[in-house]
């Protein structure tokens with residue numbers, strides 16, 4: 183039996199009941215696919231439900247403020263995905279009358295929509311024969327056909343793209359893509375594939391050759407680079423000074439307690455004091471260490487120490503586009519960058535237990 187038939191029969195009997203599979207609304211499929219990038223299905227479900235309560239359709243998202251959209255994304259990480267999604271739905275609203283377009287060229291032209299997401303939207307919502315190839319599909323096909331090229335290489339991707347296109351169901355391309363997603367996340371899993379449960383075992387090259395543990399071929403990843411940071415919880419009365427990160431790069435556009443990278447050498451405190459003044463213009467008095475934490479990104483590891491600081495009262499910097507003095511009420515509306523959320527929670531707890539006065 184052909185791969186597509188085996189896959190579709192298996193999918194029919196074992197497909198997962200997921201909130202975004204209950205209809206073929208391209209907007210819901212789009213949101214789910216963006217949320218599922220780098221995040222597990224189980225973790226995405228509650229975010230997806232909350233999102234749909236607040237932004238039930240494309241227009242409600244297109245009209246929302248970016249700050250609110252990013253706040254609803256908080257916890258999913260990789261915030262540029264939320265900003266791109268917002269930009270993409272605004273493009274659909276303005277240029278396509280609110281209807282997600284139906285051609286590959288148009289869909290892939292939307293902000294934040296790559297080859298994979300375009301394939302998923304077009305095949306699932308519109309039943310178009312478009313492959314949706316992500317890491318799961320690369321892994322499954324590298325095993326099914328014993329593709330020996332390094333899996334992230336253009337050569338491997340090209341070979342697998344062709345193989346998927348050759349095997350894809352004509353009648354049910356959306357189900358075919360979703361079946362592959364499910365197979366990759368539940369059966370043909372990274373370290374120990376469950377071949378005894380696999381509907382494709384009889385036509386799998388890796389299984390036949392006993393290579394299922396060796397494929398796909400992967401490059402060794404460099405460990406994340408450790409970076410030492412100090413952040414200032416800079417206070418003036420009931421207000422704290424916050425800084426907005428640049429619109430590009432790591433945690434783009436998120437708010438943080440002003441932070442300085444500290445090298446391995448030199449006087450950390452002096453570098454910190456001077457760095458804060460260069461970054462914000464604010465002169466500070468360093469008081470004491472409040473919190474230390476580690477945050478790991480794919481390529482970086484932040485070891486960050488938060489210090490309680492007092493702003494020099496005669497030289498208070500004004501608010502501007504990137505700097506804000508906020509109190510507890512204001513900062514509930516802001517989106518904090520990863521580790522800074524831990525500090526924000528720490529302060530919120532202190533605030534509920536003690537007066538600001540005793541916090542000093």
Ligand code: SF4
Pocket residue numbers: 322325326369370371375376377380381382383384386387388389394
């Ligand atoms: S038989 Fe094993 S290695 Fe082959 S596709 Fe199925 S789970 Fe993956």
